[in-house]
Amino acid sequence: MDLRxxxxxxxxxxxxxxxxxxxxxxxxxxxxxxxxxxxxxxxxSVSAAQNESSRLQREVQLENPKVSLEQTMVAIQKAQIGFQATLHVRNRMVQAYTDIMNMQV
Known part of the structure; x- marks a missing residue:
């Protein structure tokens, strides 16, 4: 996930x-x-990272010599971090929406 x-x-x-x-x-x-x-x-980009990690996991399970376990583990961690960041953003947006809806006018 590119956060630049x-x-x-x-x-x-x-x-x-x-x-x-x-x-x-x-x-x-x-x-x-x-x-x-x-x-x-x-x-x-989060979805692409998750798809790539799934593909690499499948390749490791099929014992493809071109895919290393280290490469797969790094892809899994990137996908996990991206998903967690996305989840935090979603939670913040839901909280902001709730706060706005509870404001007195």
Whole structure:
């Protein structure tokens, strides 16, 4: 899972000026996705890591000499860490939603 800051996931104050040369009303597809696009990308990378670890486990069980146990264990740990991070983000989002819904207006 790639957690590096890209122009789409950076705080607005730290973003480089990517809109130079565009009119004020033009927004590209990557910029309009925002948080939803970043979350979708993160979920996709977690899913890919889990699929890769499953594939490597299957190859080790079939005794493929091209796949090492160490490589498989590292892939499993990456998938597990990515899943745990995703779970924490989901829990925080649910908690934030609950807090907002319980606010007095």
């Amino acid at each position: 800051l890209t122009p789409n996931t950076m705080p607005v104050g730290l973003r480089p000026q990517l809109t130079a040369g565009r009119s004020a009303g033009q927004v590209t597809g990557a910029e309009s996705e925002g948080f939803a696009g970043a979350l979708k990308g993160a979920l996709g």
